[in-house]
Amino acid sequence: MQKTIKSVRGMHDYLPEELQLWNYIENIIKEILNSYCYLEIRLPIVEKTEIFQRAIGNITDIIEKEMYSFQDRKGNNITLRPEGTVGCVRAIIQNNLAHKNNKFWYFGPMFRYERPQKGRYRQFYQFGAEVFGLDYSEIDLEIMILTSRIWKVLGIDKDIKLEINSIGSQNDRIKYKKELIFFLKQYESLLDDDSKRRLYTNPLRILDSKNEDIKKILKKAPLLYNYLDKKSKNYFKTLCTMLNDCGIQYYHNKFLIRGLDYYNSTVFEWRSNQLGAQDAICAGGRYNFFLDNKGIKKISGIGFAIGMERLILLAQNSNIFFPDQRGIDIYIIFIGDSNKRYAIALSEEIHDVYPKLKVFTDFSNCTLAKKITHAVNFPSHIAILIGDDEVKRGLFLVKDLKYNKQYYIFKNEILIKINSFF
Numbered sequence: 136m137q138k139t140i141k142s143v144r145g146m147h148d149y150l151p152e153e154l155q156l157w158n159y160i161e162n163i164i165k166e167i168l169n170s171y172c173y174l175e176i177r178l179p180i181v182e183k184t185e186i187f188q189r190a191i192g193n194i195t196d197i198i199e200k201e202m203y204s205f206q207d208r209k210g211n212n213i214t215l216r217p218e219g220t221v222g223c224v225r226a227i228i229q230n231n232l233a234h235k236n237n238k239f240w241y242f243g244p245m246f247r248y249e250r251p252q253k254g255r256y257r258q259f260y261q262f263g264a265e266v267f268g269l270d271y272s273e274i275d276l277e278i279m280i281l282t283s284r285i286w287k288v289l290g291i292d293k294d295i296k297l298e299i300n301s302i303g304s305q306n307d308r309i310k311y312k313k314e315l316i317f318f319l320k321q322y323e324s325l326l327d328d329d330s331k332r333r334l335y336t337n338p339l340r341i342l343d344s345k346n347e348d349i350k351k352i353l354k355k356a357p358l359l360y361n362y363l364d365k366k367s368k369n370y371f372k373t374l375c376t377m378l379n380d381c382g383i384q385y386y387h388n389k390f391l392i393r394g395l396d397y398y399n400s401t402v403f404e405w406r407s408n409q410l411g412a413q414d415a416i417c418a419g420g421r422y423n424f425f426l427d428n429k430g431i432k433k434i435s436g437i438g439f440a441i442g443m444e445r446l447i448l449l450a451q452n453s454n455i456f457f458p459d460q461r462g463i464d465i466y467i468i469f470i471g472d473s474n475k476r477y478a479i480a481l482s483e484e485i486h487d488v489y490p491k492l493k494v495f496t497d498f499s500n501c502t503l504a505k506k507i508t509h510a511v512n513f514p515s516h517i518a519i520l521i522g523d524d525e526v527k528r529g530l531f532l533v534k535d536l537k538y539n540k541q542y543y544i545f546k547n548e549i550l551i552k553i554n555s556f557f
Contacts, residue, residue, distance in 0.1 A: 145257030184212035215246035219263035265438035300391035301371035303363040466515035470522035
């Protein structure tokens, strides 16, 4: 029995019909990012494994379980990027861009070996944006205003809510870790294997546990927010005040930590109750990196990532109307092989004069009736018919399929007349 060829589990094809909505949403996000003066940067899909280990943290799910890592032919350890921030920071340091520009955005596939389910795949697409070297709360505010604008323009702002928290400085977290370990040791026998292993290496990761029994224990745990110093708390309070002044609603989720070690200070997530378990559409926060070859160069920033698959699901579930971008503007039909050259020439002339119009030339061997049916079903706005009789008379037959009318137009006037149909 012949096996069916299938894609790798958790990695999907995105078909033309789906991509109509994808492209529409992508273009809106790009336009908004550009309007806030973020510059596009394109990053490699693979990076050296060590930069993820150093930045994300060895005792995290991403490093321990989820990365696609391998050795190349020279024995170098290489990883398919599981997220975009680390590669973007590497690019900024390597190309010495931080002193020239502060704001960047990128888009592309990320890879994590997770259990596939709705809204979570092993290859997934993200929009990411980063702001470097501007360590004040107004930039945090701008990030949240920018993402809020995206939801408003897409018409999904009523289905998505902002959650924010502060995880303070490294010193704040060192003090808190001692208290958290002291608390969790009382329940050590009830912890799962992952949590027991992390208890003395990276206890903050236990706060990200998906185990329902551990979640119940954590409800009694001390809160990190209560261990923040005055500077961290004032920074966060200033941000909250500005969010209130700008009319951006938020929920202070004191349990929000984020799963990557490089975060500090502000962390946030935009969540929706329309998607089930995978409810985070956009997430990010502030961070500090020490990533150059000598391990001494510091770069700080704030960034976010939008999960495109989840955003598409939310847009579909919210029944938001999106312009139908399918269809063809001009469908060219020729009758008889001798008239093929006229059809090709006309198509190229239209592309020269009207480069934004979508023009399709039907080269099939179908009957005229079937070709017209195809033109209607695409759907097409107008169809231009080229036959022996039309060529002899120096005319083209133009069918306005949208309004069910037809016209004979002289060949030398067709390019001018086309404009009247659009």
